[in-house]
Amino acid sequence: xxxxxxxxxxxxxxxxxxxxxxxxxxxxxxxxxxxxxxxxxxxxxxxxxxxxxxxxxxxxxxxxxxxxxxxxxxxxxxxxxxxxxxxxxxxxxxxxxxxxxxxxxxxxxxxxxxxxxxxxxxxxxxxxxxxxxxxxxxxxxxxxxxxxxxxxxxxxxxxxxxxxxxxxxxxxxxxxxxxxxxxxxxxxxxxx
Numbered sequence: 001x002x003x004x005x006x007x008x009x010x011x012x013x014x015x016x017x018x019x020x021x022x023x024x025x026x027x028x029x030x031x032x033x034x035x036x037x038x039x040x041x042x043x044x045x046x047x048x049x050x051x052x053x054x055x056x057x058x059x060x061x062x063x064x065x066x067x068x069x070x071x072x073x074x075x076x077x078x079x080x081x082x083x084x085x086x087x088x089x090x091x092x093x094x095x096x097x098x099x100x101x102x103x104x105x106x107x108x109x110x111x112x113x114x115x116x117x118x119x120x121x122x123x124x125x126x127x128x129x130x131x132x133x134x135x136x137x138x139x140x141x142x143x144x145x146x147x148x149x150x151x152x153x154x155x156x157x158x159x160x161x162x163x164x165x166x167x168x169x170x171x172x173x174x175x176x177x178x179x180x181x182x183x184x185x186x187x188x189x190x191x192x
Contacts, residue, residue: 004038008060011036011046015057020094024104027054051105054098055118061095062125069132078140083181085133086159090177093163099126130156146185158184 014035018027027050033040047053065088072084102119137152146155162180171179 004042006036006038006042006046008046011043011053012057012060015053016061016094016098019054019057019098019101024054024101029053049112051112051115054101054105055115055122058095058098058102058122059118061092061098062122065089065092065095066125066128069129072136073132077145078136078143079145079185081136082133082140082159083177085129085136086162086181087174087177089160089163090180091173093173096163130160133159 029040068088072081133156140146
């Protein structure tokens, strides 16, 4: 009997969902193989252990976010770039929760150079996203689209931290990020 194959995209999606549901300690190949309907040996064909898989998931997810953010650079209006980045960050807000697992991965995978390299790449990518956001904010300030009296580092931190805000109404990520952008951009004042 031939092994059932698993597509990388399906594997990464299932990995993400299981990590969000169970966290690092609750994540294992048995649960993942059950969820995907494949044998554990199929997973071991791709990854030697859960740490390698989680590190690969983080790397893939960050690459996707970067590609989406890169596509915004074609937009001339910096404010639209910023708005787009906020939407992207909120669409992928689960990644923030998963990135919080890095200390557990470092502790568990201390001997794995592969995991260490992947985690270093994820941290570099995160820094690059911060630089991209800061550049867009500085351009928006130069275009007189946003205030110049507030440091861009403060605005960038606020925008990044907005992914932690609870969504009590359960709005879709796009609508939720739109409301956050409107609030941050327009403030609390009643519009004229």
